[in-house]
Amino acid sequence: MIQGLSGIDIALWDIKGKHFGVPVHQLLGGAARNEVAAYATGLYRRKSGDPLTYLPEEAAGYAAEGFRAVKLKVGFGIDEDAAATRAVRDAIGPDVALMVDANHAYDAVAAIRLGRLIERHDIAWFEEPVPPEDIAGYRAVRSALTIPIAGGECEFTRFGFRDLFAAHALDIAQPDTCAAGGLSECKKIADMSEAFGIRYNPHVWGTGIAIAASLQLLAVLPSHTPTSLAPLAPMLEFDRTEHPIRQAILKQPIEHATGMVRVPNGPGLGIDVDRGALARFAADQCGH
Template sequence: MNASQNTGSSILDATTTTAHAAFADVTAGSRIVHVEAQLVDLPVETVRTDALQTFVKQETIFVRIRTADGTEGVGYSYTIGTGGGAVLSLLRETLLPALIGLEAERPEAVWLALFGITRATTVGPITALALAAVDTAVWDAKTRRAGLPLWVAGGGASPSIPMYDTEGGWLHLTVDELVAHAVASKERGMGGVKIKVGKPRGHQDLERLRAVRDAVGDDLDIMVDANQSFTVSEAVRRARLFEQVDVFWFEEPLPAEDIEGHRQLARSTSVPIAVGESMYSIGHFREHLQRGGASIVQPDVARVGGITPWLKIAHLAESFNAPVAPHFLMELHVSLVCAIPNALYLEHIPQLRAVTTDELRIEGGRGWAPTTAGLGIAWDDEALGRLIVS
């Protein structure tokens, strides 16, 4: 090596060293120095029933972190009535102590570190909900430090997303109430409505759906959701009934773990099968997609372990040419569906209005991603303080 080569190598080494030092300075400021978790009970905004249960309350688990440079991040996950204490215990006893010293600038590293110390309890809802509360807080801090809204940091595919309404489709509602809600949703510009199914007789479900279809016409999507309540044979039978009213998708027809049953159902009907709200790992989504058990995926950011795995699931679905329409949590999911290119719909179920100072922007039936840095959820700390359980 000649002298000029030595000089070039030295300059390159010096440049690399300087770049690493600058990066170390940036990430040093993102080191997590303070963590805390709380359990808050939120009352539901309206009576919500499906084929298997009633949504009693939203146990909401909050995680707050602070980095060395003073940036704060707030994350959350939820249950619909039970298990919140177990999630809180896992956080306080195991996960939060391990967070100290990790860098919010590196959510993948944080997620992997915490997943690594919970292998004995994964894959499952308690661990996934705990990981999600931390991961969303980390992403909140990371994007606040960067001065970017989550939807841009996650990919920035589109600033808005079409919405469909679930709030007017609960199983206990009368036919007249279903029709009134559907007509109102159409007038607000919503692209669709979801009707819960699972009445004792298939013709009862069909009568309710037909009344809605007759009222709204052909240019409003009607989704149906069985909440895992059917056997394979009954799901096949009801799907044939639902084809008569041009159902847009058939959601959770079977228990989530019955991948073969979903495959059989999908091959028997023209109605697209949607799954995902009761699935807790990227591998479960992969199996459904590989075996043809689903054509629409509905990951719930809380139930899959946070934003980090949610984005992987969305891009996995993209590789199968499958659209994403996430379950619940519209205030957070709006930013995620706006981040990805294969988003289909955002579900309209308001649940945070009692503990926030601002609402999701909905115009022309579309949800618009927040433009503020971070998750874009304006928490009302005073209101939350009144609802703390532990």
């Protein structure tokens, strides 16, 4: 239900922005940045081939495109994950950030074991190391490792995140703008995240609408460590896996340029949906 409400909320912000002729980020308080660094999500296991060959090749390709950060899927066994992490780090070198995402594949014991094996590879964050309901497990993993712990794509509303933050379970919050309550709720979660000293990098998945909505929010978020001499801007998750619908439903696709993505500056979300594409991808009532 919250995911459905999220879609309605995002649509209402788009309508309001188009009514006033301004981008949503202006309605949210004004942009702190007009472009956002993106990290490449991909590096999935394939049905065939050696992951110690194709994963570093894929990662090196993202680095060659200009991405300064990539995210590797783990959760396939501690030893295999450790070997893949090492291979990817060797392929991208020391200057490209590397994150790992287990999609809650492990319990705390296994997650800590894996984390200790890969800490040497300068991991930017360990995402969803344990099931989202296991708050004590999150705390155990976080206290045992020097790697920042990220999560939250399976949490909803400011009330769910309040409990996560109060439990000191996360270093990096990852609400999904299209799932956790829309732009209205995620702005509240972001404000609360700042008050708790927790970094905010939204989870982004699905279509170009999700990318556009996330960019509007990312435009107004404060930087991490804002009082330091080198504040860190929040990053956009940029899915690089095959997805026939993602950009096709937008009249003007949202692309990256050497790992940077510009925030749409047109009215509302700054995008126009291709209704013809929606019709091509529609399913009839029989599910065909």
